[in-house]
Amino acid sequence: MSDNAVASTGEKAGATPHEEEVLAELTAPVPEVGDGGPEMVQLLTPEGQRIENVEYDEYVKDLSDEDLRGFYRDLVLIRRVDAEATALQRQGELGIWASLLGQEAAQVGSGRAMRPQDYAFPTYREHGVAWCRGVDPLNLLGLFRGVNHGGWDPNEKNFHLYTIVIGAQTLHATGYAMGIQRDGDVGTGDEDRDAAVIAYFGDGATAQGDVNESFVYAAVNNAPVVFFCQNNQWAISEPNERQTRIPLYQRARGFGFPGVRVDGNDVLAVYAVTQQALNAARSGNGPTFIEAYTYRMGAHTTSDDPTKYRVSAEVEVWKHRDPIERLKSYLVHTQKADQDFFDAVEAEGDELAVTVREGCLNMPDPTPDSMFDHIYVEEHPVVEAERKEFAAYHAGFTTEGGH
Amino acid sequence: MGTMTIAKGINNGLRAAMERDPKVVLMGEDIGKLGGVFRVTDGLQKDFGEDRVIDTPLAEAGIVGTAIGMALRGYRPVVEIQFDGFIYPAFDHIVSQVAKMRARSLGKIKLPMVIRIPVGGGIGAVEHHSESNEAYFAHTAGLKVVCCSNAEDAYWMIQQAIESDDPVLFYEPKRRYWDKGEVDETAASRPLLEAQVVREGTDATLVAYGPMVKTCLQAAEAAAAEGKNLEVIDLRTLSPLDLDTVAASVEKTGRTVVVHEASTFLGMGAEIAAALQQRCFYHLEAPVLRVGGYNLPYPPSKLEEEFLPDLDRVLDAVDRSLAF
Secondary structure, eight states: OOOHHHHHHOOOOOOOOHHHHHHHHHHOOOTTTTTOTTTBBOSSTTTTTBOOOTEEEEEEETTOHHHHHHHHHHHHHHHHHHHHHHEEEESSSSOOOOOOOOOOHHHHHHHTOOOOOOOOEEESHHHHHHHHHHHHHHHHHHHTSOSSOOSSSEEEEEEEOOSSSSTTHHHHHHHHHHHHHHTTOSSSSOTTTOOOEEEEEGGGGGSSSSHHHHHHHHHHHHHEEEEEEOOSSSEEEGGGGGTOOSSSGGGHHHSSSOEEETTTTTTHHHHHHHHHHHHHHTTTTTOOOEEEEEEESSSSSSSSSSSGGGOOOOOHHHHTTTTHHHHHHHHHHHTTOOOOHHHHHHHHHHHHHHHHHHHHHHHOOOOGGEEEEOOOOSSOOHHHHHHHHHHHHHHHHHHHHHH | OOEEEOOOOOOOOHHHHHHHTTTTTETTOOOOOOOOOOOOTTTHHHHHOOOTTOOOOOOHHHHHHHHHHHHHTEEEEEOOOSSSOOGGGHHHHHIIIIHHHHHHHSSSSOOOOOEEEEEESOOOOOTTOOOOOOOHHHHHOOOOEEEOOOOHHHHHHHHHHOOOOOEEEEEEEGGGGOOOOEEOOOOOOTTTTOOOOEESSSSEEEEEHHHHHHHHHHHHHHHHHTTTTTEEEOOOOOTTOOHHHHHHHHHSOOHHHHHHHEEETHHHHHHHHHHHHHHHHHOSSSSOOEEEEEESSSOOOGGHHHHHHOOOHHHHHHHHHHHO
16 A cells, blocks of 8 residues: 555656656657657758758768759659649549649658669559659559559569558568568668668558558568658548557557658658668668658548648648748759759649640540450459450440441 | 378478479468468478568468568468458458459569468367358459368369469368378379369269368268269369359259358359359259358357258258259
8 A cells, every 4th residue: 555655646656757758758749730849850941951960961961963953853843743633633534633742752752762673662642752763654643544553564663553452552562571581682782682662651551450560570570661651640631639649650669660750841851761761671670660741732632622621720831841942942042953943844844744634635545345354364264254245245236236 | 192181281282382482482370380270381381491481470461461562572472371260350451452453453463372261160169260251252353262172182272373373262171181082292183273073973963162072972972872873063163163064064963052161141152053043044953052051150169060061951952952
């Protein structure tokens, strides 16, 4: 009884000040419109001022001015593709579109940190990563237009097909990484050989069992995989506080690997943090969880209406953190780019938009009997019987109608 | 040529596949030192190492989900699910990812993986250890579903499943694991996706697979003593279904009883009966009858002998068929 009495006086039995600190940190509420907190890695302020960071500066120190202008170009062009796709959906040319507006830096920063032999497993919003991997944007539109489920060869670009089921791809990524280990393509020191996998998902996916299982499998196998969570604050209409009680990056500790929160609207910081994590994975030091703290400026998809579930003041806060404006300010005041450059990128964006629009409108519908293709590698009698039945049924119309 | 159990047949088949192709890896819970809860993978980790016989964490979605990734990297994973009733956490990966990835990729991807599932009841187990869920997967396009019933097939079919470039669900009749049979490890194997007439007859056809093949053969023996000559077909493949072999038999006998452990409602028997009435309508002397589990959750084991089709229920159905 005396022990209880001591505990009730406020001196928690056995709890050191450090433990109390940790507990307080773990149970601190998630801010409604946070700025990521002091632990968030940032190399560029929203105003475009460079911040020194002892740990991460080395990952960006070799970037040339041309590299930085390349980042800017990526950000602008993929935003332009996204805007055009959104417009095409509104005009009835796409069934649906999942916009990446606001998340360009998280995707370009991480996508550009990959080496050719690395492999990305995306969800369905990673248009910027696809861009960095060289996937034709029209292929992305094909999925949303309904002409295919993803028309690119995943092994040609080392960019897997979009995965709609939330979080499922994190396990595929982990298994792929286990394959890399078995191929001996980890920790050889050969820059062209050592490989890693990066798995993309959103904050909502962190609630999924698959994501948690992938953390377990990656941890116990020390798999070369980077878990890249774009915390865009909203899982359709559910805010962060409906998904988690602790900052997401802190979860990694419970699984036994490092977690880091990065400003997802700061392309330099994302590039640096992803470089570090991919390097660690490639050299055999296992997984890292990256929480890119960002914001989905638009709707979850063109089917929902964000004005029903979030306030405009929140959007205004995030407009100030725009990833493109931030890099542009930096390039301007450090004189790494001039107006001619920005004008040229703008013009390139206009041309790209035209290409995307025309490509979308001219995209041929798949032939009806193609739906019987590629179900199995080996011939399957049931599929073949139905293919013949389908062909005979359609042939009946041409002979009867005489058209 | 040697005599071995079904479990040993699968074990030897896995061993042969692993020796032949270094990309074949096994994944599952307790498959390493323990050799699996049914000892089907006994000794394989010792001989092939922990990198090829992978003891996984206890998470079925994780097992199948990571196996997908291994297959995408060029491996041929063979995963073991401990019991039929534990497949459901991995259901999403099997039907939404494994089955569809080839079609989604317009043929750019193949997923050569095998999912081994000990199936069925009759071993006095607690709940979730005795289920027959093959219809869920046979219903899903993109998968192949097979079920072995004897040691010879166990040995060959597991190797053929592993060699298939399509994903295969491989059902193993757990109450027959210890049944012995002749295995010729040098003979040419019969095709994976082909049913087999395992007993010739003229009066009626019994169609079965997995654990019920033995029951049907016993029923045919008993019927023969009463002067009835029954043909027995071991389906072996459930998807694709080898209807040609079944139809040829039905056109000969005119009467069919389909037997399986799974509930008859929307089970394999429903598909077979429907397909036969479309294809063999003028040859049928009686409606296609089904003998299977009742439409219930698998009962406590003290009642499983009532739930599972046995020799008498099969013979009763044969009598009803012959009475038409």
